[in-house]
Amino acid sequence: MGGQRAQVIDERGGRPAPPGVAIPAGPPPELVFKRRLRPLQVAHELWAARELVRALAERDLRARYKQAVLGFAWAVLTPLALCAIFTLVFHRAVKIETGAAPYTLFAYVGLIVWQFFSNTMNQGALSLANNLSLLNKVYCPREVFPLATMLVATVDMAIGIGVLGLMFLVFWTAPAATFLWAVPLLLIQFAFTYGIALILSVAVVYLRDVRHLLPIITQMGVFATPVAYPLAKIPHRLQEIYVGLNPLGAVIEGYRKALLYGEAPDGRMTLIAAASSLVFLVGGYLFFKKLETGIADVA
Amino acid sequence: MSRDYPLGTIRTEQVWKRFRADQQRMLLRDRVEQAARRLRGDRGEDWRWALRDINLHIEPGESVGLIGSNGSGKSTLLKMLTRVMYPYAGIIDVRGRIGALIEIRAGIHPDLTGRENIYLFGALLGLKRREVAGRFDDIVEFARLGGAIDRQVKFYSSGMQMRLGFAVAAYLEPHVLLVDEVLAVGDAVFQQRCLDRMREVAEQGTTIVFVSHDLPAVQSICRRGVWLEQGTVRVDAGIKDALAGYRDSIEAQSEATARVGEPLSLLTYEVRGETGEETLHTDEPVTVELTLGGDYRGDATLHLGVSEGTSSPIFQISHEIRMTGGDHRVACVIPRLPLPRGRYTLWAGVYSIGKTDGGTLMSWHSAGQFDVFGPMLDTPPRAVVLAAPVFVPHQWEE
Numbered sequence: 087m088g089g090q091r092a093q094v095i096d097e098r099g100g101r102p103a104p105p106g107v108a109i110p111a112g113p114p115p116e117l118v119f120k121r122r123l124r125p126l127q128v129a130h131e132l133w134a135a136r137e138l139v140r141a142l143a144e145r146d147l148r149a150r151y152k153q154a155v156l157g158f159a160w161a162v163l164t165p166l167a168l169c170a171i172f173t174l175v176f177h178r179a180v181k182i183e184t185g186a187a188p189y190t191l192f193a194y195v196g197l198i199v200w201q202f203f204s205n206t207m208n209q210g211a212l213s214l215a216n217n218l219s220l221l222n223k224v225y226c227p228r229e230v231f232p233l234a235t236m237l238v239a240t241v242d243m244a245i246g247i248g249v250l251g252l253m254f255l256v257f258w259t260a261p262a263a264t265f266l267w268a269v270p271l272l273l274i275q276f277a278f279t280y281g282i283a284l285i286l287s288v289a290v291v292y293l294r295d296v297r298h299l300l301p302i303i304t305q306m307g308v309f310a311t312p313v314a315y316p317l318a319k320i321p322h323r324l325q326e327i328y329v330g331l332n333p334l335g336a337v338i339e340g341y342r343k344a345l346l347y348g349e350a351p352d353g354r355m356t357l358i359a360a361a362s363s364l365v366f367l368v369g370g371y372l373f374f375k376k377l378e379t380g381i382a383d384v385a
Numbered sequence: 386m387s388r389d390y391p392l393g394t395i396r397t398e399q400v401w402k403r404f405r406a407d408q409q410r411m412l413l414r415d416r417v418e419q420a421a422r423r424l425r426g427d428r429g430e431d432w433r434w435a436l437r438d439i440n441l442h443i444e445p446g447e448s449v450g451l452i453g454s455n456g457s458g459k460s461t462l463l464k465m466l467t468r469v470m471y472p473y474a475g476i477i478d479v480r481g482r483i484g485a486l487i488e489i490r491a492g493i494h495p496d497l498t499g500r501e502n503i504y505l506f507g508a509l510l511g512l513k514r515r516e517v518a519g520r521f522d523d524i525v526e527f528a529r530l531g532g533a534i535d536r537q538v539k540f541y542s543s544g545m546q547m548r549l550g551f552a553v554a555a556y557l558e559p560h561v562l563l564v565d566e567v568l569a570v571g572d573a574v575f576q577q578r579c580l581d582r583m584r585e586v587a588e589q590g591t592t593i594v595f596v597s598h599d600l601p602a603v604q605s606i607c608r609r610g611v612w613l614e615q616g617t618v619r620v621d622a623g624i625k626d627a628l629a630g631y632r633d634s635i636e637a638q639s640e641a642t643a644r645v646g647e648p649l650s651l652l653t654y655e656v657r658g659e660t661g662e663e664t665l666h667t668d669e670p671v672t673v674e675l676t677l678g679g680d681y682r683g684d685a686t687l688h689l690g691v692s693e694g695t696s697s698p699i700f701q702i703s704h705e706i707r708m709t710g711g712d713h714r715v716a717c718v719i720p721r722l723p724l725p726r727g728r729y730t731l732w733a734g735v736y737s738i739g740k741t742d743g744g745t746l747m748s749w750h751s752a753g754q755f756d757v758f759g760p761m762l763d764t765p766p767r768a769v770v771l772a773a774p775v776f777v778p779h780q781w782e783e
């Protein structure tokens with residue numbers, strides 16, 4: 087007796103569609119979805135999401151600095167401990183020559199940059215994977231998640247810079263007058279770091295085991311980057327290629343020149359680093375945006 | 386590129402969505418194997434359509450109920466409307482702010498407090514902090530969260546999370562409100578208030594898409610119904626027609642499931658009105674006549690029930706019978722049929738006496754449908770769910 091009722095016809099002029107009848111086998115190829123990025127729209131969306139970035143960063147910071155003293159200590163202790171070890175090993179044992187500047191300051195400048203990079207990379211890489219439940223329910227430009235982790239790392243870096251100020255007092259030297267060069271170097275550092283975080287964050291969503299590579303990258307990176315030694319230790323003819331692949335090398339070297347030696351950063355190296363980090367940033371962003379469309383499907 | 390549709394418009398054109406049908410472990414080594422296979426010329430990919438050729442055009446202020454069986458693609462469609470998920474092909478255009486409650490924890494960040502979540506969600510909707518602050522008290526009041534508002538959301542009960550999620554989605558004045566099967570975790574009072582609120586925002590011109598298996602609730606909110614079946618739009622019509630079509634198909638399915646191997650079966654049944662005529666009328670006598678067949682000998686209880694749709698019975702009657710191993714005819718007369726106009730389902734089941742379990746002789750199943758002619762039931766006050774509509778003979782005096 088069931089089903090005697092006639093098929094209902096849509097009064098709005100839509101089509102009644104019994105399964106298998108009017109439905110084509112596949113979509114028309116010209117309608118297949120392609121990711122289009124309009125820079126203006128992207129910028130607008132990102133600006134509109136600033137509250138979200140702040141809230142996400144605040145959540146991380148609040149969790150960490152709940153016990154103000156310990157939280158603060160963690161941000162300071164890791165680079166200081168590494169700094170002490172580097173001073174013992176590289177300064178005393180290997181005898182790295184740092185000219186007029188005390189080795190401890192020399193290493194600490196490198197460590198601030200490295201710490202910022204490795205924090206952003208490690209946390210940023212997991213930022214999407216850890217927030218999948220949120221990603222699946224609310225729309226927002228997804229690049230805010232790695233961005234928020236970079237913001238957190240920036241706060242840590244600010245604390246590190248405060249400690250650097252104290253160290254200048256301890257060593258009775260003043261930062262050189264050329265310290266304003268740090269501003270463009272900072273931009274290069276941010277661009278490169280964010281580019282890497284973007285690539286890794288989306289890679290971890292699709293390839294869950296990539297996260298196991300992170301500690302290895304971190305361990306090797308601190309020695310592969312001129313943190314404990316000057317850039318000059320890298321063979322001269324390879325330096326340009328090296329800086330192209332790892333702009334942090336030129337950035338750290340630039341900071342040292344500007345802050346400790348009162349010189350302008352090497353123009354050529356800085357330009358290579360700037361170009362390279364721009365490629366990482368734009369390339370990483372496009373890669374991220376391309377793969378972003380499938381995140382909800384695999385979550 | 387396209388026309389400028391007003392805020393609150395939802396348009397989908399030839400939308401297709403597919404998922405991987407094969408199991409995917411999302412590991413680097415699997416990908417390497419896959420790549421190796423691809424090099425050998427084996428595509429190794431298996432896709433399944435979740436949605437096929439979805440064309441919808443929803444005007445601002447319309448309230449649309451999205452119904453369909455499990456896995457028919459309702460949540461997938463909503464996710465694509467919220468832009469969380471991307472279609473494989475087609476055009477999706479949703480104008481204005483979208484408030485969505487896709488799952489219980491929709492848009493709720495477990496580590497933040499209720500208060501922080503409200504501001505966060507407002508920010509996601511594109512509202513300024515000040516604008517959210519202006520509605521903050523309404524939200525807390527509606528969700529009845531009280532002191533819990535400054536607690537981390539991960540310590541909320543499911544119902545509290547849903548309350549917060551719904552209150553936020555419904556009070557931050559979205560142009561489009563999408564609600565997926567979530568109200569069920571709320572208590573009865575809160576569900577009713579949610580439905581009320583949905584009506585209210587619909588009247589203020591918010592477009593609503595409501596997904597639920599609670600068909601009476603859908604009917605009380607929506608004017609238009611879209612019935613999805615296996616990823617395609619089966620019916621897109623007024624809510625009554627869509628629900629009727631959907632219910633018919635459910636019933637057809639449950640009738641089709643044969644009950645084999647049971648001691649008794651229903652051979653014939655007939656529902657007839659006064660003086661044997663076919664049509665049934667409200668408040669008039671009705672006779673239900675059944676023939677049971679089977680080997681069983683002994684006493685048993687016959688249960689009959691009547692439902693609208695597949696919801697629980699409106700009323701239910703029983704009678705003791707003695708089976709003698711052959712066919713057995715039994716008739717029941719209801720002197721005044723208490724049902725208003727509509728289509729109903731007759732249910733039947735037989736159980737042996739004195740046993741509460743294991744004594745099933747013929748399991749409870751829908752025998753078939755019958756139509757009743759008569760007065761329409763008066764429309765209930767707004768947002769009251771039509772759950773068990775019974776016609777009660779009555780007289781007014783003043």
Ligand SMILES: Nc1ncnc2c1ncn2[C@@H]1O[C@H](COP(=O)(O)OP(=O)(O)OP(=O)(O)O)[C@@H](O)[C@H]1O
Nearest residue numbers: 383384404405435454455456457458459460461462
């Ligand atoms: N991320 C995913 N990956 C693979 N398949 C998926 C994914 N999400 C949904 N599906 C499949 O798509 C189909 C539609 O799922 P969907 O969640 O939209 O159903 P639904 O209509 O919401 O069902 P319900 O009434 O149970 O909520 C299902 O067959 C489901 O298995």
Ligand SMILES: [Mg+2]
Nearest residue numbers: 459460565566
């Ligand atoms: Mg669903």
